[in-house]
Amino acid sequence: MLRVLCADLERELVAARDLAIVTLRICHSTYQLAIPVIGRFMQAQPGTEIEARAKASADVLSGIEAGRLDIGFITAREVPDGMQGMKLVKTPVVLVARPDHPLAIKGHADWSEIAQFSLIQREKGSGTRQIFERAANLAQIEPDTVLALGPWRSIVTMVRAGIGLGVAFAAELSATDELVPVRIADGRLIARHFVVCQKHMAHVAVVEAFLAKTCVQGNGSATTARI
Template sequence: MKLSINQMRAVEAVVRTGSFSAAAKELGISQPSVSNHLSALEKHYNTQLIHRNGRQAEPTEACREVLSRIRSVLAITNEIEHALEGRRHLRAGSLRLGYSAHQFAMPILSDYMNRFPDVEIEARAMASHDLLPLLSDGKFDVAFITAKEPPATLHATRICSQKIALVVPRDHPLVKRESLNWAEVSALALVQREKSSGTRQVFEKAASEVGVELHTVLALGSWGSIVTTIHAGMGVGVAMQGEVSAADNLATIPINDPNLTVGHYLVCLPEMQHVAAIKAIVTIAQSRSSYTSM
């Protein structure tokens, strides 16, 4: 038999209150349970710990020898429980997340930070397929990814569906067009994300399926650098329509292909979905999710 926290609590409460019934009331258990804890200890160690004098209970010499250490263990246990309770109620703790498109992640993260200001946040921007191995290795708690479908091995919350489109300055000649076909796209100098980008992978797979060879002149890692490059006239961008905001001063042009729709997801390992900090952000993502393609 291993000495348990509950047994130590029973010993300490009986000594301090001087009564089995008072100890039971304080601990929120029955008096027979307190007696059983003490009896099990005394029987296992063949040592009397409590003198039972009628209704009075007094510690023996053996009990006094270990009582201070029992109280020390219980104090440390209480500290641990208090810290864990803080994390359970999100009065403390941390959340490590990765995101591939800040336009979809930041509104959810902002809501989370407003609700749980005591949780420390660590966030990194990376391409979707670079995020996944880090999530699996425990480097991130959750990740926002872009994909046709999320990996079946992950717990996923769909945030929105997005059309992939071309992106140009508002004064670009292509703005007059309602849409382009793949043959026209193949003639353009394209600015895309890195090859591990979920958007790029879906875009290039759709092009390959219709036998179109793309001309990508630049691969960039951030949306800000793509916006700057597009405005500099260095190429036509490729992005999800929802990535483009009014502040970017850009226009989107659809491509005639129904396969150019992707989802944006919040994902985590299945065994982590019930951790308080992760459960909270999943709940927020679910409340803000939209299944409408933009």
């Protein structure tokens, strides 16, 4: 019995040590969704060092597959093959406009209307852009994308300046952006945001603890993709 108790204690000490000294490498494509989870984890595990950066979803996945990243926040239809993760949020893809824009006043738009306006999108590796352009292609519309930007604040600045309409998650918008969402009349424009890692990393103590905090926010459950 004493030997069993000692073994259990040793495992707990090793797990605590792993959580305390590990540097967790995280990459996100949408900071509005990722930062609250990262912040909550840091409060619970203040001894863990975090390296967090922003990239397009395709680049996040490449980093995880190559072993350069431990955890990624991505936009996708589902958890990618061979990875483990959970859904953080499901949100529509919308246009983002100044409050005085005709489509903002109307509140919604169809594809024929969208084709008449200049658009500001994220870079081509962005999951949001892929969802939007896939739906536009099915609607036989070629979007007039005049700018491709990475950071959300850059998109907000250009939309405010009247350069064009933004394309984004509805969940990305906040009151401080001083912009409004314009709903697109297309049921295919639904984005899912996931937190993912390589399957073998899901059992590493610090990664497991991070996913647990994600589950609290997303009220979801871990999902293993098919191989």
